[in-house]
Amino acid sequence: MGEAIVITSGKGGVGKTTTTANLGAGLAKAGQKVALIDADIGLRNLDVVMGLENRIVYDLVDVVEGFAKLKHALIKDKRFENLYLLPAAQTRDKTAVSPEQMHELVSHMKEEFDYVLIDSPAGIEQGFKNAVAGADKAIVVATPEVSSVRDADRIIGLLEAQEKHKPFLIINRIRASMVKKGDMMDIDDMIEILAIELLGVVPDDEFIVVSTNRGEPAVLNPQSKAGEAYRNITRRLQGENVPMMKLDDDSGFLNRLRKLMGFKS
Amino acid sequence: MFDLFARVFGREDASKDVAKERLRLVLVHDRASLSPQALENLKNDLLKVISEYMDIDDEGFRVDFSRHDDAMALVANIPIRNVKRHSV
Numbered sequence: 001m002g003e004a005i006v007i008t009s010g011k012g013g014v015g016k017t018t019t020t021a022n023l024g025a026g027l028a029k030a031g032q033k034v035a036l037i038d039a040d041i042g043l044r045n046l047d048v049v050m051g052l053e054n055r056i057v058y059d060l061v062d063v064v065e066g067f068a069k070l071k072h073a074l075i076k077d078k079r080f081e082n083l084y085l086l087p088a089a090q091t092r093d094k095t096a097v098s099p100e101q102m103h104e105l106v107s108h109m110k111e112e113f114d115y116v117l118i119d120s121p122a123g124i125e126q127g128f129k130n131a132v133a134g135a136d137k138a139i140v141v142a143t144p145e146v147s148s149v150r151d152a153d154r155i156i157g158l159l160e161a162q163e164k165h166k167p168f169l170i171i172n173r174i175r176a177s178m179v180k181k182g183d184m185m186d187i188d189d190m191i192e193i194l195a196i197e198l199l200g201v202v203p204d205d206e207f208i209v210v211s212t213n214r215g216e217p218a219v220l221n222p223q224s225k226a227g228e229a230y231r232n233i234t235r236r237l238q239g240e241n242v243p244m245m246k247l248d249d250d251s252g253f254l255n256r257l258r259k260l261m262g263f264k265s
Numbered sequence: 266m267f268d269l270f271a272r273v274f275g276r277e278d279a280s281k282d283v284a285k286e287r288l289r290l291v292l293v294h295d296r297a298s299l300s301p302q303a304l305e306n307l308k309n310d311l312l313k314v315i316s317e318y319m320d321i322d323d324e325g326f327r328v329d330f331s332r333h334d335d336a337m338a339l340v341a342n343i344p345i346r347n348v349k350r351h352s353v
Contacts, residue, residue, distance in 0.1 A: 145284075146284050146287060146288055146291075149288055150288060150291060150292065150295065153292050153295065153296070154295060157296065179281075181279070182279025182280070182281050182282070183279065183280045183281060184281055185281045185284055185285060186281070189281065189285055193285070193288055193289070193292065
């Protein structure tokens, strides 16, 4: 029996889909059998982030409505044969499925997969309720910004009201140089405010843009700092005790000089 | 560079402290937000308790959250019609 984890945030654009794609690819690379569900019906994106947009035939709504079988709707990843994606419908809206239907679908998928990762839409309405319905655990993604932390707090309140397992926090897009100057909240500030367990910290990394352009999750790139952070989170999800990555500040004069001269640290 | 200079001489707070302080306040408000029904229940309960001690005007009775400079407060405005005579 596998485990279902929802990745959510409240606020849009903080990295839910990127996180889902990277954790999925990371877990699959570690040999786990993984299914990703894009629960953002009407605004699907996990397919493009994974580079699988050309292979979609059926989607989540087709499966829920009994129009297609689950095994026909699941898209096999290009890189890993133990990684699958169930895409969202693009021409329907959040009301096309109910929380009960999602719960049933996810329970069914947990029989076959070690991990079922559910990419939640932004917001706190039905799309969020659908995404959360079948999950055993929740990961809340937040960036060190006032608006993101506020929405994360709201989401944590809603998750706790559902008596799910207390959610875990991933702090995304942290910038060491700004933290050092006192212009960005640091890890301790965020934990103090949100009061939940930290699962990982992902540094702001330009490579994420490149990897999304290509449809290749950064976790598979050994040079990417964000990729390294996602690899660590993947190991923690599997029960390993991995220390938090040290965030280095590469804004200093020497570092910039080194970069300029091609000695990329 | 000017930023650093200004900060060293205490002319400007680190902006993350501003963010934290603003968040602290806004979250107290968000977390304390009660549904209109819950606020009404709270009001009725307060009314019941206070009525044991004094005669109050329940028409003019107001309960609300109020934000001061650095704190949140539950503010009740309770017009008194008459105070009962102490029997003890």
